Amino acid sequence: MALRRRSHLLVVLTVLFAASGAYAYAQLAPPGGFGGIGGFGQLRGEQGDPPELPKGPFPDGRFTSCRMLYTSVRREANGAGWRTDYPWGERHLMTRLSELTKTQVSLLEPEVPHAWLVRLTDEALFQCPFLVASDVGTIGLSREEADRLHDYLLKGGFLWVDDFWGEAAWNQWSKEIAKAFPPSEFPIQDVPLDDPIFHSMMEVKRVPQITSIRFWRSTGGRSTSERGAESATAHFRGIRDKGGRLMLVMTHNTDVADSWEREGEDPEFFYQFSPEGYALGIDVALYAMTH
Amino acid sequence: MFDALFQALFSYRPVVFQQGEVRFDLSTSTVVAAAIAAVVMAAAVVTYRSVRGKGTLRDRIVLTVLRMAALAVVLFCLLRPSLVVRASVPQQNVVAVLLDDSKSMQIPDVNGQPRAEFVRQQFGAADRPVLKALADRFQVRVFRFSSTAGRVASASDLTFDGSQTKLSAALSGVRDELAGLPVSGVVLVSDGADTSEAALGESLLGLKAEKLPVFTVGVGSAKLPKDIQVDRVNVPRSVLKGSALLVDAVITQTGYAGQTVRLDVEDDGRIVGSQSVQLPSDGTPATVRVRATASDAGPRVFRFRVAPQAGEVVAQNNVREALVNVRDAREKILYYEGEPRFEMKFLNRAVADDKNLQVVTLQRTADNKYMRLNVDGPDELAGGFPKTRDELFGYSGLILGSVEAGAFSGDQLQMISDFVDKRGGGLLMLGGARSFGEGGYAGTPVADALPLTIDPRARAGDSNRFSRMTVAPTRPGQTHAATQIAPTEAASGARWKDLPQITVINAPMATKPGATVLLTGADERGAAQTVLAAEQYGRGKSLAFLAQDSWQWQMHASIPLEDMTHENFWRQMLRWLVDGVPSVIESRTTSERVEPGESVTIESTVVDPSFVEVNDATVTAHVTRPGGDTIEVPMRWDGEHDGVYQGTFVSREPGAYEAKIDALQGQKVLGEGTVHVRAVPGDAEYFEPTMHEAPLRRIAQETGGRYYTPENLTGLAEDVRYAGRGVTSVEERDLWNMPIVLIALVALICGEWAYRRAVGLP
Incomplete structure (x- = not known):
C-alpha cells in the first residue's frame, strides 16, 4: 500500500516536473519555436487563445494594436513572457x-477587435504604429531585433511595455532596450503627470499600481505591490525622440493590461483597477495616434 | 540698287514721281505736232493694211503695233510732258535726325560691326555721307533717344548705353521740340527694338495730323546667325521660404538646334536649380520647367541663365532676372480631424520641422471633446471649430480629415466654402470613413468647393469600400509643385514608382471640369481611381486627397528610416495649398523693376478680417530706399474698385525699394503688407535683339516717309527734299528727255526692223 502510494506520488511528481519543465522551456524558447501554454509547436495567448499572426497587409485601415512577440531569457514570478495579458488585454x-x-x-469579428502578434523582425511590425509588450523584465533582444525596434520607433511607431516588477526586471529591460536606444542619446525619463500623455482625453492624476488578478486574489486584495517593498511605487517612464515626443512608454511595477484583460472577472477588481487602467490606456492610445 | 536703276532710267528718284504731278504743254505748236503725229500714225496703219500678200495677218498686226508704239513715244515727247514737284527750299527747312542711343545698338550684326558703328560712319561728323547730304539741303538737328529724346551736337556724343528704346516717346518728343519750325521731315535711325509698352499709334496720329513724314533707317540684321535667348520666366512675386520654385522658362534660339544646354537658376551667385534642355529647331520655343529652392528669406533676385555658347552674337539675353520676395512667414493651417487615427499623427510629424508651416490641429476625440495641438494660446479653438468668419479666415489653409458634414452647422459649411471662394484660402479634404460622400457632404456648400463631384446619392456612413492602391502621378502631376517628393523632377518620378500601397475607402468620384488630377491609384484588379485632385475655386484652391493612410509612405518596412518622401510630400502639398493665399493687405506694383528715376505706383487691396473690402481705411506705404532712408507715401482709394488703394513715389537711386503698407480703420489696425521693387537699368535691350523692320516700316508708311536700309541710304536726303513739307518751291522737271524715252523709242524702231527682217518683209 505504501509502495503504491509512493509510486502514485512519484507519478504525480514526475508529471508536475515535466509540466513545469515544459513551461519553463516555453518561456525561454525562441519565439516561433516551441511555446505557449496551449502546447508544443503552437503559440498561445495567456488564456490559451490562438494568436493572430499577420499573413499580409492588414485588412482595413482602422486602428489596431500589435503585441510584441519576443524571446524571454529569464523568468519572473507570475510572468508569462510575451503572452502575458495577450490577447484580451488589448482587445478589451x-x-x-x-x-x-x-x-x-479594426475588428476580427463583431465586437472582437484584432490583436495582432508580431516579431520585431516581421515586416508587419511597420503596419502597426501601436505596439504593446508585457513582462519585459524577461526580454532578450538580438542585435537585429534591437535595430528594427530602433527604426520602428524613430519612424513614428509607438511601444508601450507593461507589467514588469522589481529591480531585476527593470535592470533586464533597461539593459536590453539600451541596445536599441543608448541612454546617452535616448535616456529613460520619468514622465511627469503634467505631460500631455496624461490628458489626451481622460485626466490621469496618478500612475495607478494595478496588480494581476491572481496576485490580488492571493492577497485578498490587500496589496498591490507584487514584489513587496521593492515594487511599492508604480513608475511611468519613457524615451523621447529628438522632437520631445514620447515614443516608448514603460509602466513599471504595475500591470495596467490586467485591468483590461480581467475587467469582467470580478466586479471588485474592476472597480478597484479598471477605471484608472482604462483612463491611462485610452490616454496613451490617443497620444500614440496624435503625437 | 532699285533706286539707282530707277534714277538712271527716269532721271529722278521715285519719290519725285510719287509726290509730283505730270503735266503736258498743250500750246498750239504742240497740238499741231501731235496732229501731224496722229496723221502719220493713221498713214502707217493704212500702209500696213494695204500690204497684202506680203506676210501673214499676225505679222501685220505686230508691225502695226510696234510702229504705233514708236509713234506714241514720239507723240509723248511732242506734248512736252513735265513733272511739277514741290521741293524744299535749300537751307530754309529743318530736318531732325533721331539716332537710337540704346544698348542694343552695340550688337555687332552689321557686317560684324556694331550697329552703332554704322551710325557713327554715316552721321558721326559733318563730313559723313548721309549727314553731309542732308546738311547740304537742310538745317540738320541731331537728337539722341532711348527712354527719352534729347538734342545732341552730333552723333559723336552718343554713348549707346540707354537701357530702353521708346520710339513713340522719341517721336513725340522731337515733334514737340520742333513745333513751329519749318520741318521737312524726321530721319529716324534705329534697330526698331521698342522696349516700351506704349503703342505707336498715338504718336503716329500726331505726326500724320501734321503731315510730318518720318524716314526710317533700319540698322542691324533681321536674323542673328547664332543666338540663345531666355525668352521669359514665370516666377511668383512672393514665395514661402524653403519652398520649391517650379519655374517655366521659355528659350528660343537660332543656330544651335539639337544642341543640349543647361538652364541654371542662381540665387546670389549660388546655383540653386538646374535643368538640361535639348534645343528645338530655329525659332521654335523650348519650354523648360526648372526647379529651385528659395532657401534665403527677403527680396531675392533669381537669375535664370544659359551659359553663352560658342559663336553667340548676343550673350546678354542668355540671362533673365526675377525679383522674388521669399517670405520667412509661418502660414497657419487649421486641421480638423474627426476621429483619432494615425494619418493625423504622421501628417503633423511630416511638417513639424517646417518652420514656415504651422498646422494647428483640432482633434475630435469623442463627441464634444477635442484635443488641440500647435495652438498659439489657450483661447485658440477653445470652442471647437471656428464659428465666425473672422476666426476661420485667420488661417491660410484648412484641412478636413475624417469628419462628417453633420459635425458642422449650415453656416459653418457655408463659411468653409467662402473660405476658399471669397477669402482665397486653400482647402484640403482627406480620405476617410467620414469624409466626401461617406461623410454626408453631398449637396453641401463644401462639396461645391471640392475638385471632385460627390455622388448626390451618397449618404453618410456608406463606407463599405476598401481598395489597396498603387499611386502614380498623372502627366500634370509629374510637374506639379504639390507632388514633387524628391529634389529633382526625374527623382520625383522615380520615387513615386517605388512607394508602397495606400488604402482608399471612399467611393470613386468624377473630376469636375477645371479640376486637375495629380495622382491616380490602381488597385490589384487594375481599376483606377483619382487619389489627388486640385482645383481653383473662386479666389482660392482646393485639394482632394483620398488616401486614408499615407503614413505607409513613412512607416512601411520598405522605407528606410532616413527617407524623406513622406515629409516632402506633405510639406510640398501644404506649401502649395497656402502658396499665394492673400492676406488682409495685398500689395503689388506694375512691374518688379523700374528704371532709376522712374515713378513707382503701389496698388494695395485692403480687406477686413472677414475679407470684405474696405474703402474708408487710412493706408500708408512706408518706403525704404536703398540708402536706408524712409519716406511715407499716402495711398488713396482709387474710387472705382472696392478696397483698392494706390500711391506713387519716384525711385531715386538704383537699388531695392521696400514698401511696407499698413492700413487703419479708425483706430483698428487691419494689417500689414510688403512689396518690393528694384530700380535698375533694364536689360530689355538685349532681348529680341534682331533688327525690327516692321515698326520702322509702319512709321514710314503711315507718315508718308520711306523705309531705308544701310544699302539704299544714299538717296535719303533727296527724298526728304521732295517730301513736300516745310518751305517749298515748285519745280518743273521735263520728262521727254528721260533716258527711258529714248531707249523705248530706239527699242521699238529696232524691234520693228528686226521683225520685218525675220519674216522676210522689205
Missing part, C-alpha cells in the same frame, strides 16, 4: 477605445 482596450472615443478599430 480596443473595444473601450471604440466606445468611448471616435476611434474606429
Whole structure:
C-alpha cells in the first residue's frame, strides 16, 4: 500500500516536473519555436487563445494594436513572457477605445477587435504604429531585433511595455532596450503627470499600481505591490525622440493590461483597477495616434 | 540698287514721281505736232493694211503695233510732258535726325560691326555721307533717344548705353521740340527694338495730323546667325521660404538646334536649380520647367541663365532676372480631424520641422471633446471649430480629415466654402470613413468647393469600400509643385514608382471640369481611381486627397528610416495649398523693376478680417530706399474698385525699394503688407535683339516717309527734299528727255526692223 502510494506520488511528481519543465522551456524558447501554454509547436495567448499572426497587409485601415512577440531569457514570478495579458488585454482596450472615443478599430469579428502578434523582425511590425509588450523584465533582444525596434520607433511607431516588477526586471529591460536606444542619446525619463500623455482625453492624476488578478486574489486584495517593498511605487517612464515626443512608454511595477484583460472577472477588481487602467490606456492610445 | 536703276532710267528718284504731278504743254505748236503725229500714225496703219500678200495677218498686226508704239513715244515727247514737284527750299527747312542711343545698338550684326558703328560712319561728323547730304539741303538737328529724346551736337556724343528704346516717346518728343519750325521731315535711325509698352499709334496720329513724314533707317540684321535667348520666366512675386520654385522658362534660339544646354537658376551667385534642355529647331520655343529652392528669406533676385555658347552674337539675353520676395512667414493651417487615427499623427510629424508651416490641429476625440495641438494660446479653438468668419479666415489653409458634414452647422459649411471662394484660402479634404460622400457632404456648400463631384446619392456612413492602391502621378502631376517628393523632377518620378500601397475607402468620384488630377491609384484588379485632385475655386484652391493612410509612405518596412518622401510630400502639398493665399493687405506694383528715376505706383487691396473690402481705411506705404532712408507715401482709394488703394513715389537711386503698407480703420489696425521693387537699368535691350523692320516700316508708311536700309541710304536726303513739307518751291522737271524715252523709242524702231527682217518683209 505504501509502495503504491509512493509510486502514485512519484507519478504525480514526475508529471508536475515535466509540466513545469515544459513551461519553463516555453518561456525561454525562441519565439516561433516551441511555446505557449496551449502546447508544443503552437503559440498561445495567456488564456490559451490562438494568436493572430499577420499573413499580409492588414485588412482595413482602422486602428489596431500589435503585441510584441519576443524571446524571454529569464523568468519572473507570475510572468508569462510575451503572452502575458495577450490577447484580451488589448482587445478589451480596443473595444473601450471604440466606445468611448471616435476611434474606429479594426475588428476580427463583431465586437472582437484584432490583436495582432508580431516579431520585431516581421515586416508587419511597420503596419502597426501601436505596439504593446508585457513582462519585459524577461526580454532578450538580438542585435537585429534591437535595430528594427530602433527604426520602428524613430519612424513614428509607438511601444508601450507593461507589467514588469522589481529591480531585476527593470535592470533586464533597461539593459536590453539600451541596445536599441543608448541612454546617452535616448535616456529613460520619468514622465511627469503634467505631460500631455496624461490628458489626451481622460485626466490621469496618478500612475495607478494595478496588480494581476491572481496576485490580488492571493492577497485578498490587500496589496498591490507584487514584489513587496521593492515594487511599492508604480513608475511611468519613457524615451523621447529628438522632437520631445514620447515614443516608448514603460509602466513599471504595475500591470495596467490586467485591468483590461480581467475587467469582467470580478466586479471588485474592476472597480478597484479598471477605471484608472482604462483612463491611462485610452490616454496613451490617443497620444500614440496624435503625437 | 532699285533706286539707282530707277534714277538712271527716269532721271529722278521715285519719290519725285510719287509726290509730283505730270503735266503736258498743250500750246498750239504742240497740238499741231501731235496732229501731224496722229496723221502719220493713221498713214502707217493704212500702209500696213494695204500690204497684202506680203506676210501673214499676225505679222501685220505686230508691225502695226510696234510702229504705233514708236509713234506714241514720239507723240509723248511732242506734248512736252513735265513733272511739277514741290521741293524744299535749300537751307530754309529743318530736318531732325533721331539716332537710337540704346544698348542694343552695340550688337555687332552689321557686317560684324556694331550697329552703332554704322551710325557713327554715316552721321558721326559733318563730313559723313548721309549727314553731309542732308546738311547740304537742310538745317540738320541731331537728337539722341532711348527712354527719352534729347538734342545732341552730333552723333559723336552718343554713348549707346540707354537701357530702353521708346520710339513713340522719341517721336513725340522731337515733334514737340520742333513745333513751329519749318520741318521737312524726321530721319529716324534705329534697330526698331521698342522696349516700351506704349503703342505707336498715338504718336503716329500726331505726326500724320501734321503731315510730318518720318524716314526710317533700319540698322542691324533681321536674323542673328547664332543666338540663345531666355525668352521669359514665370516666377511668383512672393514665395514661402524653403519652398520649391517650379519655374517655366521659355528659350528660343537660332543656330544651335539639337544642341543640349543647361538652364541654371542662381540665387546670389549660388546655383540653386538646374535643368538640361535639348534645343528645338530655329525659332521654335523650348519650354523648360526648372526647379529651385528659395532657401534665403527677403527680396531675392533669381537669375535664370544659359551659359553663352560658342559663336553667340548676343550673350546678354542668355540671362533673365526675377525679383522674388521669399517670405520667412509661418502660414497657419487649421486641421480638423474627426476621429483619432494615425494619418493625423504622421501628417503633423511630416511638417513639424517646417518652420514656415504651422498646422494647428483640432482633434475630435469623442463627441464634444477635442484635443488641440500647435495652438498659439489657450483661447485658440477653445470652442471647437471656428464659428465666425473672422476666426476661420485667420488661417491660410484648412484641412478636413475624417469628419462628417453633420459635425458642422449650415453656416459653418457655408463659411468653409467662402473660405476658399471669397477669402482665397486653400482647402484640403482627406480620405476617410467620414469624409466626401461617406461623410454626408453631398449637396453641401463644401462639396461645391471640392475638385471632385460627390455622388448626390451618397449618404453618410456608406463606407463599405476598401481598395489597396498603387499611386502614380498623372502627366500634370509629374510637374506639379504639390507632388514633387524628391529634389529633382526625374527623382520625383522615380520615387513615386517605388512607394508602397495606400488604402482608399471612399467611393470613386468624377473630376469636375477645371479640376486637375495629380495622382491616380490602381488597385490589384487594375481599376483606377483619382487619389489627388486640385482645383481653383473662386479666389482660392482646393485639394482632394483620398488616401486614408499615407503614413505607409513613412512607416512601411520598405522605407528606410532616413527617407524623406513622406515629409516632402506633405510639406510640398501644404506649401502649395497656402502658396499665394492673400492676406488682409495685398500689395503689388506694375512691374518688379523700374528704371532709376522712374515713378513707382503701389496698388494695395485692403480687406477686413472677414475679407470684405474696405474703402474708408487710412493706408500708408512706408518706403525704404536703398540708402536706408524712409519716406511715407499716402495711398488713396482709387474710387472705382472696392478696397483698392494706390500711391506713387519716384525711385531715386538704383537699388531695392521696400514698401511696407499698413492700413487703419479708425483706430483698428487691419494689417500689414510688403512689396518690393528694384530700380535698375533694364536689360530689355538685349532681348529680341534682331533688327525690327516692321515698326520702322509702319512709321514710314503711315507718315508718308520711306523705309531705308544701310544699302539704299544714299538717296535719303533727296527724298526728304521732295517730301513736300516745310518751305517749298515748285519745280518743273521735263520728262521727254528721260533716258527711258529714248531707249523705248530706239527699242521699238529696232524691234520693228528686226521683225520685218525675220519674216522676210522689205
